[in-house]
Amino acid sequence: MNLRDSLKLYFVMGSQNCERSPVDVLEEALSGGVTMFQFREKGNRCLEGKPMMELALELQHVCQKYRVPFIINDDVELALKMGADGVHIGQEDESIGAVRKKLGDKILGISAHNVREAQLALESGADYLGVGPMFQTTTKNDCRPVQGPKVIESMRKMGIRLPVVGIGGIHSGNVHKVMEAGSDGVAVISAISKHPERTHTLFQGVQDSLLKSF
Numbered sequence: 001m002n003l004r005d006s007l008k009l010y011f012v013m014g015s016q017n018c019e020r021s022p023v024d025v026l027e028e029a030l031s032g033g034v035t036m037f038q039f040r041e042k043g044n045r046c047l048e049g050k051p052m053m054e055l056a057l058e059l060q061h062v063c064q065k066y067r068v069p070f071i072i073n074d075d076v077e078l079a080l081k082m083g084a085d086g087v088h089i090g091q092e093d094e095s096i097g098a099v100r101k102k103l104g105d106k107i108l109g110i111s112a113h114n115v116r117e118a119q120l121a122l123e124s125g126a127d128y129l130g131v132g133p134m135f136q137t138t139t140k141n142d143c144r145p146v147q148g149p150k151v152i153e154s155m156r157k158m159g160i161r162l163p164v165v166g167i168g169g170i171h172s173g174n175v176h177k178v179m180e181a182g183s184d185g186v187a188v189i190s191a192i193s194k195h196p197e198r199t200h201t202l203f204q205g206v207q208d209s210l211l212k213s214f
């Protein structure tokens with residue numbers, strides 16, 4: 001699968017986001033249509049040290065079973081140590097160019113909140129952009145103000161063709177707005193971690209929007 005297709009339904013999750021076993025949640029999500037996974041063990045009640053590493057390895061194993069890319073949030077050294085498929089970093093994390101050098105040809109995702117950040121990420125070697133927050137979310141404490149799907153529209157208008165996923169407050173009722181703005185897919189935490197059975201409706205929403213755009 002190429003990267004644009006892998007980004008259709010991108011599940012981001014850590015144990016702090018789950019009300020049940022994260023391994024079971026991921027397994028259900030993957031069987032429900034998730035196309036890419038990011039391990040984001042961060043915030044209140046998150047695991048550290050050996051328990052974090054053990055969980056990461058278990059989740060990586062599940063992704064390998066479903067042949068879905070396994071991405072690590074923030075921690076480039078952990079990603080290299082584990083042989084993960086890539087890393088996602090934000091504007092407050094390590095410099096994009098330095099991370100690209102360390103990663104070689106592994107997948108590098110960058111958070112972008114506006115056209116300028118998107119352009120810089122593109123020039124520094126990003127493979128895809130995570131753009132948000134699209135809508136109000138309570139999942140990330142230090143979230144930037146809501147940008148809305150319009151920011152993806154403006155990136156496209158300015159000629160940025162890099163694969164893009166919208167993130168933040170996305171659920172099956174608003175996924176079409178993100179896709180109609182020109183996104184290749186959506187990245188979600190709570191819409192799946194709290195309700196893995198809704199994965200099908202989200203995936204269907206992405207597929208319907210892609211079909212309509214042809």
Ligand SMILES: Cc1ncc(COP(=O)(O)OP(=O)(O)O)c(N)n1
Nearest residue numbers: 073088089090091111130131167187
């Ligand atoms: C796909 C995707 N997009 C954006 C983010 C947010 O990254 P960042 O701004 O670095 O914030 P944290 O997730 O590290 O808190 C993401 N993780 N994934």
Ligand SMILES: Cc1ncsc1CCOP(=O)(O)O
Nearest residue numbers: 137139140168169188189190
């Ligand atoms: C990690 C992240 N980055 C921007 S918003 C967000 C949280 C997304 O969580 P949810 O899908 O539950 O709104």
Ligand SMILES: [Mg+2]
Nearest residue numbers: 074089090093
């Ligand atoms: Mg980060």
